Amino acid sequence: xxxxxxxxxxxxxxxxxxxxxxxxxxxxxxxxxxxxxxxxxxxxxxxxxxxxxxxxxxxxxxxxxxxxxxxxxxxxxxxxxxxxx
Amino acid sequence: xxxxxxxxxxxxxxxxxxxxxxxxxxxxxxxxxxxxxxxxxxxxxxxxxxxxxxxxxxxxxxxxxxxxxxxxxxxxxxxxxxxxxxxxxxxxxxxxxxxxxxxxxxxxxxxxxxxxxxxxxxxxxxxxxxxxxxxxxxxxxxxxxxxxxxxxxxxxxxxxxxxxxxxxxxxxxxxxxxxxxxxxxxxxxxxxxxxxxxxxxxxxxxxxxxxxxxxxxxxxxxxxxxxxxxxxxxxxxxxxxxxxxxxxxxxxxxxxxxxxxxxxxxxxxxxxxxxxxxxxxxxxxxxxxxxxxxxxxxxxxxxxxxxxxxxxxxxxxxxxxxxxxxxxxxxxxxxxxxxxxxxxxxxxxxxxxxxxxxxxxxxxxxxxxxxxxxxxxxxxxxxxxxxxxxxxxxxxxxxxxx
Numbered sequence: 001x002x003x004x005x006x007x008x009x010x011x012x013x014x015x016x017x018x019x020x021x022x023x024x025x026x027x028x029x030x031x032x033x034x035x036x037x038x039x040x041x042x043x044x045x046x047x048x049x050x051x052x053x054x055x056x057x058x059x060x061x062x063x064x065x066x067x068x069x070x071x072x073x074x075x076x077x078x079x080x081x082x083x084x085x
Numbered sequence: 086x087x088x089x090x091x092x093x094x095x096x097x098x099x100x101x102x103x104x105x106x107x108x109x110x111x112x113x114x115x116x117x118x119x120x121x122x123x124x125x126x127x128x129x130x131x132x133x134x135x136x137x138x139x140x141x142x143x144x145x146x147x148x149x150x151x152x153x154x155x156x157x158x159x160x161x162x163x164x165x166x167x168x169x170x171x172x173x174x175x176x177x178x179x180x181x182x183x184x185x186x187x188x189x190x191x192x193x194x195x196x197x198x199x200x201x202x203x204x205x206x207x208x209x210x211x212x213x214x215x216x217x218x219x220x221x222x223x224x225x226x227x228x229x230x231x232x233x234x235x236x237x238x239x240x241x242x243x244x245x246x247x248x249x250x251x252x253x254x255x256x257x258x259x260x261x262x263x264x265x266x267x268x269x270x271x272x273x274x275x276x277x278x279x280x281x282x283x284x285x286x287x288x289x290x291x292x293x294x295x296x297x298x299x300x301x302x303x304x305x306x307x308x309x310x311x312x313x314x315x316x317x318x319x320x321x322x323x324x325x326x327x328x329x330x331x332x333x334x335x336x337x338x339x340x341x342x343x344x345x346x347x348x349x350x351x352x353x354x355x356x357x358x359x360x361x362x363x364x365x366x367x368x369x370x371x372x373x374x375x376x377x378x379x380x381x382x383x384x385x386x387x388x389x390x391x392x393x394x395x396x397x398x399x400x401x402x403x404x405x406x407x408x409x410x411x412x413x414x415x416x417x418x419x420x421x422x423x424x425x426x427x428x429x430x431x432x433x434x435x436x437x438x439x440x441x442x443x444x445x446x447x448x449x450x451x452x453x454x455x456x457x458x459x460x461x462x463x464x465x466x467x468x469x470x471x472x473x474x475x476x477x478x479x480x481x482x483x484x485x486x487x
Contacts, residue, residue, distance in 0.1 A: 016149075039215040040152070046212055 003049070003081060004074045010044045011070060024071035031070075035060075038067065045073075051080045088321035089261045090487060091430065092329040093174070095167025097160050098312030098424050099135035099414045103167055107424070108431050110413065111439040112460045117414050118297060118308050125280045131292045134278050135310030135415025152216050154229065155194035156276035160313035160420075161226035162233060165270055169234060172317040172329060174268060176235045185238035185266050186227045187257045188315075189249025189273030191419030192282060193242075194221030199279040226274050230315075238266050247379070248474035249273050249419035250314065254426070255338040255480055257318045267320045272423035274313035283309060289348075291383050297416070298443035299380035299409035300387050300451040307381040310415025314423025333433050336467065336485040337366025343477025350386055350473050355393035358479035362469055363397070366483035370398050373405055373483075374465035375432045377425045378455075379473045380409020380441065381416055388450035390471065395453070406463065408456040412442040422472040426482070429468040433486040438463050 001009075005019070012019040015031040022031060028038055035057065042053050042065075053076075055065045066072040096103065099117030100110035110117065120126075121134045142151055142159055154162065169175075176184055197220045204210040219225060224242040231240045239260060243253040250273025257271035277283070286292055286309060293306035324331055339361025343354030363370055379390055387409075395402045410428045417424055428439040437460050444457035466486045473479045 036216070043212070043215045 003078050006048055007045065007074045007077050008070065010048060011041055011073070014041045014044070022070055024069065024074070026070050028067060045077060049077060049081050051077070051084055053080065087262050087264060089258050089318050089335040090321050090324050091316050091332040091335060092319045092324050093168035093170070093172030093317035094332060094427060094430065095164035095171070096312065096314045096424055096427060097137055097163050098314070098417065099137060099310050102140070104427060107427055111410060111428055111431060112437050114440045114442045114458060114460055115413060116442055121278060121283070123279055129280070129283050129287065131283055131287050131294055133294065133308055134283070135308060136278050137312055152214065153220055155197045155220050155225060157190055157192070157194060157274045157313070158226040158229055160276060160311070161188060161274040161315060162229055164272065164274070164313040164315035165230045165234070168270065168315045168317050172319070174317065180267065181235050181237045183238050183266055184236045184268040185260070186230045186236050186240040186270045187243060187253045187260070188227045188230070188271065189243045189245070189251070189253035189419045189423070190223055190226060190275055191244055191246050191249050192275060192277045193223035194225060195277050195282050196279045197221040199281040202281070230270055234270070236270060244419065245478045245480070246474035246476055247416065247418055247421060248472035248478050248480040251422035251470065251472035251480035251482055252340065252478070254316065254318070254422065254482055255340060258335045258338050261318055261320050267323050269318045270315060271318055272313065272315040273420040275418045275420035276311045277418055278309060278311045293382060296443045297382040297412045298445060299378065299382045299412055299441050300391070300448060300455040301444045302446040302448035304382045304384065304387065307383050307411070308415045310411070310417045310421070312414070312417055312424060313420050314427060316423070316426065331487050333430050334485045334487045335482065336368065337362050337364070337483040339365050339481055341479045343479070345477055347477070348475050350389040351477060352389050352392045352396065354477055354479050355390060355471070355473050356396050358481040359393060359397045359469065359471065362481040362483045366467070366485065368467050368483060371401050372467040373398070373469055374463060375429070375438050375468045376405060376407040377428050377468065377470040378407050378409040379471045380411055382409070382411060386473065388448070390473065391451045391453050402453060406438050406454050406456050406461065408439055408441040410439050422470060422480070422482070426470050429470050429484050432465045432468050433484060436462055436464055438465065
């Protein structure tokens with residue numbers, strides 16, 4: 001499975017939505033994911049890809065990890081996986 | 086001074102998943118203690134406990150809730166729902182602001198701690214789930230009850246080891262009596278039956294490997310239990326005005342501290358709490374027909390408790406009944422006083438006194454009527470429930486029939 005579809009699955013599970021509803025342009029807010037849901041999603045991403053996501057819940061918008069949309073998250077995860085290998 | 090009554094009760098414990106099942110087991114003197122079904126039980130010297138069986142968390146909670154609710158929180162929420170259902174109360178507006186939650190627990194989310202220590206120490210994982218802190222914290226149960234039922238008044242958690250729920254219920258009582266609140270959800274919960282939770286108790290060498298036999302000369306220690314007991318305490322006029330079914334009146338409460346030893350109980354400390362509860366309830370000692378004992382089944386507790394009761398009650402100590410239901414449901418530690426209060430309500434409401442089961446042989450140091458092995462019918466109008474914690478912290482509640 002591609003990174004994009006794995007990330008989409010993780011976000012969909014958190015949002016209790018079908019993966020087909022989690023389109024790249026959506027923000028987490030659009031999907032109804034709150035701050036706890038976000039932290040849980042990041043944990044699930046870290047577990048799935050065995051990476052460490054640079055994210056601080058105190059100041060989400062200024063973290064290095066871009067969470068502005070599903071697409072941004074996928075891109076950021078792809079980069080982290082690439083950096084690690 | 087305002088009066089306080091109980092208008093709802095709920096429980097889940099080794100004897101049953103609700104109040105009627107639990108009381109039926111107590112009437113029948115059924116034992117809920119059995120082989121422990123937990124991870125690594127083969128590495129424990131103590132392999133028995135009063136475990137909640139036939140319980141599937143997925144039948145009650147969804148995945149998201151389970152990621153936030155430790156087993157002790159789950160037990161609390163189930164018991165609270167039963168109690169509020171019986172009381173017939175929902176909370177909005179001014180009543181919500183005048184209602185709160187005070188619950189006892191000793192270990193809080195100990196299963197969550199145990200599992201995650203395993204993950205990071207044993208399995209070498211470098212990351213834990215983000216909700217471990219809100220899941221394991223001791224106030225998680227009280228907070229989730231307040232959130233689920235919109236209780237917006239004073240809420241907190243009390244941790245005084247084996248007296249936690251009696252101290253919690255004492256606070257709830259005092260807060261209503263003093264005018265700080267009108268309705269309080271109170272009681273306690275414990276879920277310590279995990280490898281670390283049992284291993285720690287093993288270390289003290291006060292645990293029985295076969296059964297809890299309070300007051301019997303053959304007793305050889307305590308047995309851990311788990312579960313929750315939750316009650317609705319309500320201001321008397323408030324309950325009456327809405328035509329609530331009143332289970333009993335909370336007549337008095339007292340606390341004392343031994344100020345002597347961290348584990349050895351004191352006859353004087355226990356006696357001061359018992360006498361204090363009688364005084365607070367304005368009860369004459371001859372009014373008391375039944376005492377739900379702390380009765381842990383250890384050598385030290387049972388003889389000290391009997392001596393304290395004999396001191397306070399004098400000749401009437403031989404007339405009253407005193408039993409330990411821990412022989413059936415085990416010692417729920419921070420939740421124990423709450424489940425035991427059910428036996429007190431049964432004595433007052435149904436005229437049935439729960440027995441001390443497992444009783445084999447009289448001990449001259451426990452020469453009271455401990456209602457051995459078989460429940461007894463009796464008209465009882467006032468009762469006490471004792472709790473004496475490690476750390477020498479004692480809390481005794483007095484209930485009256487209404």
